[in-house]
Structures are given as C-alpha cells and as structure tokens.
Amino acid sequence: MATIWAAGAIAAILVLTMLVVSIGAAAATRHRAESAADLAALAAAGAAVEGERVACEKARWVSDRMGVELRSCRLDGWDARIEVVAVPSGVLSGFGPAKARARAGPVEQHVNGGRTVVRTR
Template identity: 60%
Template sequence: MATVWAAGAIAALLGLAGLLLLFGSAILTRHRAVNAADLAALAAAGQADLGVATACGRAQTVAEEMTVRLVGCRLDGWDALVEVEAAAPGGLGSASAHARAGPVARAGTAPAPAPR
C-alpha cells in the first residue's frame, strides 16, 4: 500500500514540476519580448532623423539579434513605436510586447518638428 502512495506522490511532484517549468518558460519569454521591444524602439528612435526605412531597418536588426520577430514599426514624429513577438521554447505559444522610445521635451521648450 505504501508503494502506491509513494508512486502517487512522485507523480504529483513531477506534474507540479512540469507546471512550474511551463510557467517559468512563459515568464522568461515575456521578459525576452519586452526587453527586445525596448531595445528595438531605442535603436529605431536613434535613427529617426534618417527616416522610417532606416529606423525600422535598425529595429529589425536588433529584433533579429534578440531572436524575436518584428511585427510592427513606425515613427510618430520623433518617437519610434515597435511591436515584437517572441516564440516560447518548444513551440508552446508566444509573447508579444510593444515599446515606444523618443526624445523627452525639456520643461518650457516646444517639441522639435517631426522628421520628414
């Protein structure tokens, strides 16, 4: 009888360990997506003066280096808006993230005109 209880306890512990592993994987994938979106938006904002194509090309390069997929990229004035998607290990889903980066206007100054 004790063997049956021990086998049941081991199965329950293994099931719990599997669930914790999946949960940890989801958290890491989400963090990877958020970090990649932030870096891609900063890279695009740094190239905003060169136009959308150059800025979003830089964001694409950063996204590829971070092993995520660039879903969207656009400029809103000097601000870069980026969306990425990161695949979870083992094909168990994906996580997406949005980020915005651009200059901060100083108090008492007008914002700079948008690039063309």
C-alpha cells in the same frame, strides 16, 4: 500499499515541477519580448533622423538578434513605435506567442520653480 502512495507522491511532485518550469519558461519568453521591443524602439529612435526605413532596419537588426519577430515599426514624428512577437519553444508553443509594444523618443524638460519636470509626449 506504501509503494502506491510513494509512486503517487512522486508523480504529483513531477507534475508540479513541470508546471513550475512551464510557467518560468512562459515568463522568460514574455520578458524576452518586452526587452526586445524596448531595445528595438531605442535603436529606431536613435536613427530617426535618418528616416523611417533606416530606423526600422536598425529595429529589425535588434529584434533578429534577440530572437523575436518584428511585427510593426513606424516613426511618429521623432517617436519610434515598435511591436514584436516572441514564440515560446517546446511544449509552450501551443499556447501562442508573447507580444510586446514599446515607444521611444525624445522627452521634453521644463523647469518649474527650481524643479525639473520631465514629460513624455
């Protein structure tokens, strides 16, 4: 009887371990997508002066290196707006991709009574 209980406990621990590992892998995929979107937006904003085509090429270069798909890239004035998709590997691929969006561009600074106020557009 003790063997059955021990086998059941081991099976429960294995299931719990797999669940924790899967949740960790999903979180890592989401973080990778968010980081790639942020960095791609910064790269595109840095090249905005060269035009949308060049800016989006820079964003694509970053997203390719980070292992995500660049879904959209556009310049809105000096602001770069990026959307990327990261597909989780292994068993998690059936749950769908992690999507992330980011915006990067200049900020406006105003001095208000000795305090610096930074406003994003």
